[in-house]
Amino acid sequence: MEEIFTLLETFSIPSEAYIVQGKLEAEGIDTALRDNHIVEANPLYSTAVGGVKLYVRTEQIEKAQQVYSSISAVSLGENGEPLQCPNCSGRKVTMMTSVKDDSSKLGFVVTLLLGALPFIKYRYRCNDCGFEFKADQ
Incomplete structure (x- = not known):
């Protein structure tokens, strides 16, 4: 079975993930976040859960990587x-x-x-x- 979403990046701080997510969605890329609510509730859990994960649609991964690389990190x-x-x-x-x-x-x-x-x-x-x-x- 083919995956609908592919992991683009992980972040230790939810606000960083939200900024990148907003930029990607402004470019028309479908996104999904995972573990952002856990890390918001207790930031110390970020390492335990592997950070906030930002996923994009698999068919849009190349465009998402281009947009993400244009953001200053x-x-x-x-x-x-x-x-x-x-x-x-x-x-x-x-x-x-x-x-x-x-x-x-x-x-x-x-x-x-x-x-x-x-x-x-x-x-x-x-x-x-x-x-x-x-x-x-």
Whole structure:
């Protein structure tokens, strides 16, 4: 049995998927989202479910890939310039949050227990090589 829809891309943030979906639909491409409501309800589930999945009609996949490739998929630094991966010089960089080291974890837990909003360090991940880095590196 032939699939009616084909996966175009996955996103960790629903709003990114909605932007791309809107652009594709404006170009006359039929789309469908999957797992967007789960991730909206609890963003921490994004990794568990594999992110928000954007599907397009199989017969429209080539046109959808062309439209999607025309959308800028780069993160911008504080000065408005596109960020570049320090490892491979790639420009496909996406922002993510990080609570990796022990001091960050401790600070996160303490601020939550005190009823305050924790400070989260933002990191970036290169989609080409998978390298994670801070913007000030």
